[in-house]
Amino acid sequence: MKKGTIEFRIGFILTGIILFLAILSVFYTPYDINAMDKTARQLAPSLQHLFGTDNYGRDIFSRAITGSRFTLLVALSTVGSCTVIASALGLISGYLGGPVDEIIMRLIDAVSSFPDILIALIVVTILSYGKYTIVIALCVTFVPSFTRIVRTATLQFKNAEFVRNLRVFGVSDLRILLVHIFPNTFPLLLSTIVIGLSNAILAEAAMSYLGLGIQPPTPSWGRMLQESQAIIYNAPWAAIAPGIMIVMTIMGLNSIGEGIRKRYLA
Amino acid sequence: MKYFIRKFLILILTVFLISLMTFVAFHVIPGDPARLILGTSASEEAVEALREKLGTNMPLTVQYRNWISGFLRGDFGTSIKYRMPVASLMHDRIPVTTLLGVMSLVLILLIGIPLGIFSARVRNTPGEHVLNFINILGISFPNFFLSIIFIWIFGLTLHWFTPGRYISFDRDWAGCLRFMFWPALSVAIPQTAVLVKYVRTAMLEQLREDYVRTARGKGVGETAILYVHVFKNAIVAVVPLIGMIIASVLSGSIIIEQVYGIPGIGKLLISSVTSRDFPLTQTLVVYIAVIIVVINFLVDIVIQIIDPRIRLSDRS
Numbered sequence: 001m002k003k004g005t006i007e008f009r010i011g012f013i014l015t016g017i018i019l020f021l022a023i024l025s026v027f028y029t030p031y032d033i034n035a036m037d038k039t040a041r042q043l044a045p046s047l048q049h050l051f052g053t054d055n056y057g058r059d060i061f062s063r064a065i066t067g068s069r070f071t072l073l074v075a076l077s078t079v080g081s082c083t084v085i086a087s088a089l090g091l092i093s094g095y096l097g098g099p100v101d102e103i104i105m106r107l108i109d110a111v112s113s114f115p116d117i118l119i120a121l122i123v124v125t126i127l128s129y130g131k132y133t134i135v136i137a138l139c140v141t142f143v144p145s146f147t148r149i150v151r152t153a154t155l156q157f158k159n160a161e162f163v164r165n166l167r168v169f170g171v172s173d174l175r176i177l178l179v180h181i182f183p184n185t186f187p188l189l190l191s192t193i194v195i196g197l198s199n200a201i202l203a204e205a206a207m208s209y210l211g212l213g214i215q216p217p218t219p220s221w222g223r224m225l226q227e228s229q230a231i232i233y234n235a236p237w238a239a240i241a242p243g244i245m246i247v248m249t250i251m252g253l254n255s256i257g258e259g260i261r262k263r264y265l266a
Numbered sequence: 267m268k269y270f271i272r273k274f275l276i277l278i279l280t281v282f283l284i285s286l287m288t289f290v291a292f293h294v295i296p297g298d299p300a301r302l303i304l305g306t307s308a309s310e311e312a313v314e315a316l317r318e319k320l321g322t323n324m325p326l327t328v329q330y331r332n333w334i335s336g337f338l339r340g341d342f343g344t345s346i347k348y349r350m351p352v353a354s355l356m357h358d359r360i361p362v363t364t365l366l367g368v369m370s371l372v373l374i375l376l377i378g379i380p381l382g383i384f385s386a387r388v389r390n391t392p393g394e395h396v397l398n399f400i401n402i403l404g405i406s407f408p409n410f411f412l413s414i415i416f417i418w419i420f421g422l423t424l425h426w427f428t429p430g431r432y433i434s435f436d437r438d439w440a441g442c443l444r445f446m447f448w449p450a451l452s453v454a455i456p457q458t459a460v461l462v463k464y465v466r467t468a469m470l471e472q473l474r475e476d477y478v479r480t481a482r483g484k485g486v487g488e489t490a491i492l493y494v495h496v497f498k499n500a501i502v503a504v505v506p507l508i509g510m511i512i513a514s515v516l517s518g519s520i521i522i523e524q525v526y527g528i529p530g531i532g533k534l535l536i537s538s539v540t541s542r543d544f545p546l547t548q549t550l551v552v553y554i555a556v557i558i559v560v561i562n563f564l565v566d567i568v569i570q571i572i573d574p575r576i577r578l579s580d581r582s
Contacts, residue, residue: 110283114555115517122291125539125547202408206521209410210536222410229414229525233422243411250406 007259014252018245021065022072031059033066034217042235051241054224055231063219064241068249070220074213075200078138079193086143087189090150091177095158104147112144120203124212134213138203142196149192153185191260198253205246221246269570277563284555285337289330292548337552343545347538352549355534363519363530365435369443369450370457370515378458379504382465387492389470397462404459409518413452413525420448430527449526453518457511461504468503472496505569509562516554 030050037057045052051060093104111119123137157163158181166176207213208222216223221242228238300316301308317323321332336343342352385397421429427448433441472478473496481491520532527533531550538546 110280110287113280113284113559114551115513115558117517117520118551118554121535121539121547122288122551125542125544126291205408206410210521210524212536212539225411225414229417232414232418236418239411239414239418243408243414246408246411247403247406250408251402254402254406 002263004259004262007255007262011252011255011257011259014248015256016252018068018249018252019072022068025062025065025069029059029062029066031062033062033219034058042231042238044235045237052235052237054227054235054238060224060238060241063224064221064245067219067221067224067242068245070214070218071201071204071249074135074138074204075197077135078142078200078204079196081135082139082142082146082196083189083193085139086146087150087182087185089143090147091154091182093147094151094154095173095177095181097158101151105151108144108147111140116141116203117206120207121212124207131215134204134207137207138200141203142200146192146196149188150185153188154181157181157184187260187264191257191265194253194257194260198250198257201246201249201253270567273563273566277559280559281556284559285334285552286330288548288552288555289333292544293326293329337549342549342553345538345543345546347541347543347546352546355546356531356550356553359529359531359534361435362432362528363516363523363532365442366446366450366453366519366523366528366530367512367515369446370453370519371512373450373454374457374461374511374515377454378461379465379501381458382462383469383492383497383500385462385466386469386473386496387488401459401462404455404462407456409452409456410521410525412455413449413522416448416452417526432526432528446528449519449522449528452525453515453522457514457518460514461507461511464507465500465504468500469496471503472499475499502572505572506565509558509565512561512565513558516558 035058037053039057041055041057042053051064054060054063089104089108093101114122119141120137123140124133127133127136154177163176163180166180171180204213204220205222205225208220209226211223211226213222214220224242225239228235228242232239300313304313304316314323321329324332333343340353342356344350345352345355348355381397385394385401388394388397417429420426427445431445433445435442469492473491478491478496481495486495519530520535522528523530523532524536531554535547535550535554537543538550
């Protein structure tokens with residue numbers, strides 16, 4: 001068996017389940033996610049309500065799978081936008097070197113001297129809550145580490161034999177950078193993206209738990225955990241369902257990341 | 267000595283940048299903080315009065331200078347929500363967060379280091395897979411989910427502590443420690459998982475060194491090699507990690523204080539963000555960031571003292 005196969009299998013199964021449920025929620029949920037039912041409060045898991053119901057009689061399964069959709073969307077758009085910004089910064093910084101590199105890297109250093117959660121909190125505070133606030137907040141948080149990785153990879157190839165040859169042939173810097181160097185950073189970038197997704201999901205859940213992420217009535221795992229805390233003794237399933245979904249997603253993504261690392265980077 | 271002076275200058279520069287960036291972030295935003303705080307329905311006079319009070323009607327450079335000189339004198343501004351000096355709000359909360367942080371750090375080291383050594387010892391056995399799995403679980407569990415589970419099982423079901431009822435250290439230190447054990451453990455577990463992995467790697471690297479072969483040749487037992495010879499060197503490899511762990515512990519406690527209802531700096535910070543209490547948020551952010559930078563500086567100094575070789579590999 002090739003290196004990393006076990007990790008890939010576990011990872012793809014776990015993320016596959018979550019992805020399937022997220023897509024399913026677009027077309028079908030057993031119950032309306034916001035329908036409250038006074039007669040069905042805090043019901044234990046059963047065939048009618050797979051994961052039980054919460055304090056307002058809302059179906060937790062429906063909410064949990066819909067929540068996965070929004071959480072994944074936030075994570076994907078965060079990591080997507082962050083990858084674009086960080087790739088540009090990292091490529092420019094690494095390729096040009098000199099004062100440009102110095103300025104970009106010192107700024108990156110300054111931002112990353114703040115712990116992640118503080119950056120996210122600052123952005124949320126100054127932007128006031130909107131639909132995309134959480135995406136911007138998390139994106140700013142992740143840009144420094146992504147930029148460093150792209151820059152390091154760029155430096156590796158900047159003085160490689162094939163790049164020097166290209167220069168002799170008069171290929172433009174921009175073309176060298178985008179067509180010849182950038183693709184070489186993909187394996188490293190890919191594992192960074194996968195781990196970044198898992199970090200983004202954790203961070204989004206934490207921010208939503210604090211009430212600073214995805215805003216109600218849109219369901220999100222973090223928010224569901226926060227709401228379940230008051231009824232944890234009578235209805236533990238209300239916390240366990242979204243919690244386990246988070247754990248599964250993180251485990252899945254981390255396994256894939258580990259697999260990539262073992263197969264392509266070791 | 268040159269090394270220390272350079273490190274110190276970098277520290278000063280970083281602290282300056284932190285304060286400047288936070289200040290810029292909170293002041294060069296579209297919109298007027300006074301208007302944001304009071305809402306769109308407030309009268310122009312009220313907004314102007316608040317501007318006057320916040321000092322936001324002065325030029326930015328003057329505002330920054332006032333803010334920094336206040337900081338150096340221990341005047342951290344006034345909270346809008348609590349209508350109190352920020353310094354006195356922080357005064358009671360700093361010891362609480364410090365206690366939580368220290369307890370978490372102790373737990374991380376106490377569990378993480380032996381477990382890391384043990385997982386190096388059981389390499390290539392079934393035990394390795396079990397430990398690996400536990401480790402992956404530890405990394406994958408968000409600390410606030412873990413906390414909710416702890417509150418449910420150990421708090422509400424087994425009654426080992428009363429959730430939501432923080433006991434102050436001065437009133438009942440034993441009760442306080444018994445309560446704080448659970449939040450500290452919640453902060454510690456994900457970090458412990460990271461440390462175990464790191465210690466294990468450091469140990470396995472050391473096991474390949476010549477001195478291990480020499481010790482084996484002399485007939486030293488495997489256990490003695492691991493716990494006496496390799497351990498000493500692996501610890502040196504772990505020390506640089508301490509700064510990062512402390513930073514993660516502080517970040518972790520911001521959320522955990524919220525979950526357990528602990529009246530510390532983290533809870534104050536979140537409530538300041540929720541109530542848009544700009545002066546309070548700004549001060550707390552700078553305070554936490556500076557603490558972390560200073561701790562990292564101290565860790566660097568300690569590493570330097572215990573292992574001067576690291577200076578050679580330091581190029582930044």
